[in-house]
Amino acid sequence: MPKDEIRSTFKYIGTRPNRPDGLDKVTGRARYGADYAASNMLHAAVVRSPHAHARIVKIDASKALALKGVKAVVTRADFPEGLTGETWNLQENTIAGERALYDGHAVAAVAATSALLAQDAAKLVEVTYEVLPHVTDVDAAMAEGRR
Amino acid sequence: MRYHSPLTFEAASRVAAGASGVTRFLAGGTDVLVQLRAGSVTPDDLIDLKRIPGVGSITREGDGGWTIGAAVSGAALGATPGLVSDWPGVVEGMGLVGSTQVQGRATLAGNLCNGSPAADGVPGLVAAGATATVVGPEGRRRMAIADIPAGPGRTALQPGEVIAAIHLPARGAQGGDAYERFIPRTEMDIAVVGCAVNLRLDGDTIVEARVALGAVAPTVLLVEACAQAIVGTRLDEAALDALAGAARAAAKPISDKRGTAEFRTHVAGVLARRVAVTAYTRAKGSRAQGHRAKGAAQ
Amino acid sequence: MSKIHVTTTVNGDAVDFLADPRETLLDCLRDHLGLTGSKEGCGTGDCGACSVRLDGVLVSSCLVLGVEAEGRSIETIEGMASPDGTLHPLQRKFIEHAALQCGFCTPGILVAAKALLEENPDPSESEIRYWLAGNLCRCTGYDKIIRAVQDAAAELRGAA
Structure with a gap:
């Protein structure tokens, strides 16, 4: 194509079109996931391990479940067994199984009629841990006898 | 958590002194609410000081000194030209605490009581020879700011004691103060x-x-x-x-x-x-x- | 947990709600008043997505308790455009300069920038950057945000 036939004006390229979602986003009207509320919606709170490495001996959710408005407490026992490979890995990262693998690892989750109630109930979930030694670098993690 | 909004410091102190669980005084809230959110401190009794008359005031005293109420924000300090002129070091120290949004709420008294060794608001007060009016179950007393920090997260205040105001001495002639800190970035750091x-x-x-x-x-x-x-x-x-x-x-x-x-x-x-x-x-x-x-x- | 009745003013309207004393002003705006324009990015006063004006002062609404709003006056992003829908110059310039992508930080930045321009109609780039240092954006890289604020400031000065 000869150079003088190259188009120099386009419908959009080279122009400054306003983004179609701009108006909603500058007015606060744009809705994100957390902005939606539905009737009878439940709120979740997660119980997390305070230990870097610990065996989970027992999870007692009876006090949490006794609160009016607490609808469910889930633990690893509610998840499938026998997964392998990436699905197992994903599950292991989602919620702790036999052992909590880091400080903050999810151990249980509570669903309740309000966010505050779920948080209160999460504090009532009693987890018995047997604290295990932890490592803080790769070399220690790869040392003989570690798994 | 029970929320209290007493109208005098004496009443605030009584609530704290009579409480059996965890209590926190609420001024700017920029530390207390973060602790509340993190779950690291969940007070049984939260005592909001901001309904107490004068708690948000900056007053120039007759002798040229300054009285800064316990709930005066960093932004309010910087918006008081006479104070900036007399004690620029105190003001610039507090002005380094947090963002513009945090400046709208954070207080000198709170920065002091939070007990961080790295509090930017505190060295300027200590260098200035500032004092605090402390209200407690035994009444009011004056403490040197330098005597209040007792260690990371700890102060020398007794149970039930609350800072009502911070006092800066008269600047006087030929005086000057300044504060600087080192941080590895330009803003929003400790x-x-x-x-x-x-x-x-x-x-x-x-x-x-x-x-x-x-x-x-x-x-x-x-x-x-x-x-x-x-x-x-x-x-x-x-x-x-x-x-x-x-x-x-x-x-x-x-x-x-x-x-x-x-x-x-x-x-x-x-x-x-x-x-x-x-x-x-x-x-x-x-x-x-x-x-x-x-x-x-x- | 007993709730507290809070009467306050939001964007010029008298409103009231029942707040648990642990709920933040941000929780109350979003969950009790349905004003979801203010966002929760961090919940710890670091990101600025929840920025509102409390009696005219720029604050992080996640660091204010809902019960503290009693008798106060609050301005949020929802009150920034005129009632007839005319955008504030800052809002218009943010669209024109494409100073937003995902938009999550945008309401907080607009509220903060409006507070800046009311205090300082002709801020330098440095002053804008320091004022907005507590508003984090992970998409646009700030440059377009700064240009948009400068452009809006120029327009507002011209109109004054």
């Missing part, structure tokens, strides 16, 4: 080292000085040897060297993710020199330039 210098001149000669170091010990340090290094001098190079040496000698920092002990010790000397020069310049009569823009210290 001091690796902070230093405040407050001094007074007779002609060109320093006749009084107070030097405070932050973030190099479990509490803010008022370093007498630093003061001695510059009193009687015109802040010449020898005096600045002696000042830096005294600051390094006084620094007893820990190594953590913000910096090693060795680095902090070095920076304590660098900052002491730099801040002393600013305070000296202000005392010489350039006070009209006021406190520097936020972040200008870097």
Whole structure:
């Protein structure tokens, strides 16, 4: 194509079109996931391990479940067994199984009629841990006898 | 959590003294609400001080001193020209705490009571020789600000005691103060080292000085040897060297993710020199330039 | 947990709600008043997505309790455009300069920038950057945000 036939004006390229979602986003009207509320919606709170490495001996959710408005407490026992490979890995990262693998690892989750109630109930979930030694670098993690 | 909004400090103190669980006083809330959110501190009783008359006021006293209510925000300090002119170091220290949004709420009294060794609002107060009115079950007392920090997260206040106001002495003639901190970025960070210098001149000669170091010990340090290094001098190079040496000698920092002990010790000397020069310049009569823009210290 | 009745003013309208004393002003705006324009990015006063004006002062609404709003006056992003829908110049310039992508930080930045321009109609780039240092954006890289604020400031000065 000869150079003088190259188009120099386009419908959009080279122009400054306003983004179609701009108006909603500058007015606060744009809705994100957390902005939606539905009737009878439940709120979740997660119980997390305070230990870097610990065996989970027992999870007692009876006090949490006794609160009016607490609808469910889930633990690893509610998840499938026998997964392998990436699905197992994903599950292991989602919620702790036999052992909590880091400080903050999810151990249980509570669903309740309000966010505050779920948080209160999460504090009532009693987890018995047997604290295990932890490592803080790769070399220690790869040392003989570690798994 | 029970929320209280008493109308006097005495009533606030009574609520705290009579409580059996965890209590927190709420002024600006920029530390308390973060702890609440993190679940690290969930008070049984939260005592909001902001309904107490005068708690948000800045008052120039008859003797030229200043009284700053416990709930006065950093933004309000910076918006008070007379205070900025008298005590630019105090104002610029508090002005370094957090973002514009945090400045709209955070208070000197809260910065002090939070007990962080790296609190930017505190060295300036200590260097200024500020005091606090403390209200407790036994009544009111005055405490030197320097005596209040007791260690990371701890103060010397007794159960039920609350700071009602902070008092700065009259500036007087030929005085100047300044505060700077070192942080590895330009804004929104916590001091690796902070230093405040407050001094007074007779002609060109320093006749009084107070030097405070932050973030190099479990509490803010008022370093007498630093003061001695510059009193009687015109802040010449020898005096600045002696000042830096005294600051390094006084620094007893820990190594953590913000910096090693060795680095902090070095920076304590660098900052002491730099801040002393600013305070000296202000005392010489350039006070009209006021406190520097936020972040200008870097 | 007993709730507290809070009467306050939001964007000029008298409103009231029942707040648990642990709920933040941000929780109350979003969950009790349905004003979801203010966002929760961090909940700890670091990101600025929840910025509102409390009696005219720029604050992080996640660091204010809902019960503290009693008798106060609050301005949020929802009150920034005129009632007839005319955008504030800042809002218009943010669209024109494409100073937003995902938009999550945008309401907080607009509220903060409006507070800046009311206090300082002609801020330098440095002053804008320091004022907005507590508003984090992970998409646009700030440059377009700064240009948009400067452009809006120029327009507002021209109109004054």
